[in-house]
Amino acid sequence: MEPARGAPQGSGGAEALLGELEARVQDVVRASSWWERHGVDCAILALSLLALPSGFLCLCSENVLVFVLGITVLGVCHYTLTVKGSHLATHGALTESKRWSRIWALFFVEVCTAFPAEYAKYGHVKMHHGHTNVLGLGDSSTWRLPFLNRYVYMFLAPLLIPIITPLVAVERLSKAELGTALRGLALVSLGLYSHYWLLLNVSGFRSPCSALACMLVTRSLLAHPYLHVNIFQHIGLPMFSRDKKPQRIHMMSLGVLNLPRLPVLDWAFGHSLISCHVEHHLFPRLSDNMCLKVKPVVSQFLHEKHLPYNEDTYLARLWLFLSRYEEFMVQTPPITELVGLQ
Numbered sequence: 001m002e003p004a005r006g007a008p009q010g011s012g013g014a015e016a017l018l019g020e021l022e023a024r025v026q027d028v029v030r031a032s033s034w035w036e037r038h039g040v041d042c043a044i045l046a047l048s049l050l051a052l053p054s055g056f057l058c059l060c061s062e063n064v065l066v067f068v069l070g071i072t073v074l075g076v077c078h079y080t081l082t083v084k085g086s087h088l089a090t091h092g093a094l095t096e097s098k099r100w101s102r103i104w105a106l107f108f109v110e111v112c113t114a115f116p117a118e119y120a121k122y123g124h125v126k127m128h129h130g131h132t133n134v135l136g137l138g139d140s141s142t143w144r145l146p147f148l149n150r151y152v153y154m155f156l157a158p159l160l161i162p163i164i165t166p167l168v169a170v171e172r173l174s175k176a177e178l179g180t181a182l183r184g185l186a187l188v189s190l191g192l193y194s195h196y197w198l199l200l201n202v203s204g205f206r207s208p209c210s211a212l213a214c215m216l217v218t219r220s221l222l223a224h225p226y227l228h229v230n231i232f233q234h235i236g237l238p239m240f241s242r243d244k245k246p247q248r249i250h251m252m253s254l255g256v257l258n259l260p261r262l263p264v265l266d267w268a269f270g271h272s273l274i275s276c277h278v279e280h281h282l283f284p285r286l287s288d289n290m291c292l293k294v295k296p297v298v299s300q301f302l303h304e305k306h307l308p309y310n311e312d313t314y315l316a317r318l319w320l321f322l323s324r325y326e327e328f329m330v331q332t333p334p335i336t337e338l339v340g341l342q
């Protein structure tokens with residue numbers, strides 16, 4: 001067991017601290033325009049949809065460079081819609097309307113990502129956000145595949161994500177209510193089939209195999225950083241037990257890590273998954289642009305109160321996971337003793 005860093009506060013003290021931070025962040029949100037709160041992120045998603053026709057048309061070209069450009073455009077747009085779009089839609093961060101939040105979640109998660117929206121919300125919002133780093137609840141253990149060796153896991157397994165995702169979707173939907181299952185199957189099939197149809201009918205692919213291979217390449221273009229970022233942000237940080245869960249502010253300040261800004265990933269995954277993951281865990285309903293805006297307030301507050309604010313670079317985390325893979329990804333992580341933080 002390793003003791004956690006941070007000033008000891010009882011539950012009352014921790015709640016007061018969180019209340020103080022919430023008030024400061026609320027001031028920033030209230031002073032922000034609609035464009036800052038939702039518009040910037042909606043514009044990025046709209047641009048990604050609008051760029052799709054040019055991507056499909058580039059694939060008609062005989063010129064290798066134009067063809068590679070088409071793959072890149074389609075791959076980046078795919079990740080922007082499926083990771084950034086699905087993530088913000090699942091949190092209801094794209095709009096203040098509940099009805100539209102639900103429509104966007106169905107579109108981004110089921111049609112674009114080929115995954116059931118209800119299950120994404122349960123697994124991500126309820127379990128992972130509600131019980132961050134609590135063993136057996138929100139501890140990122142779904143990302144552990146201990147039977148794979150470190151190089152296979154870190155460099156080959158990501159390529160299978162586009163194949164595994166719809167298979168997991170079918171398995172989850174088989175256990176869902178009939179109506180949800182039928183709707184899910186219809187929307188997942190619509191997304192996959194329209195991608196395939198566009199490659200055959202717009203991009204001019206002549207065989208089903210070449211169209212399927214192209215789908216696999218574009219859908220796994222950023223699969224490596226996607227898998228890496230998901231494990232880098234939480235695994236290897238303090239883990240908590242169900243019966244001694246820390247207060248929310250301690251849970252997030254101890255159990256979440258920010259990476260530096262990385263332009264392609266900022267665009268495709270969103271700030272809330274890259275350089276503002278701590279802010280996102282504390283304020284999950286804020287959009288990516290708002291997470292970036294409140295970041296100085298949150299980091300200054302945590303520093304001021306002598307609470308941890310975890311930051312590390314992508315390469316340092318990659319090296320750490322490769323060198324301590326056994327400890328982080330195979331063995332059950334040790335529970336951190338939280339003196340006075342529960």
Ligand SMILES: [Zn+2]
Pocket residue numbers: 087091124129280284
């Ligand atoms: Zn989230």
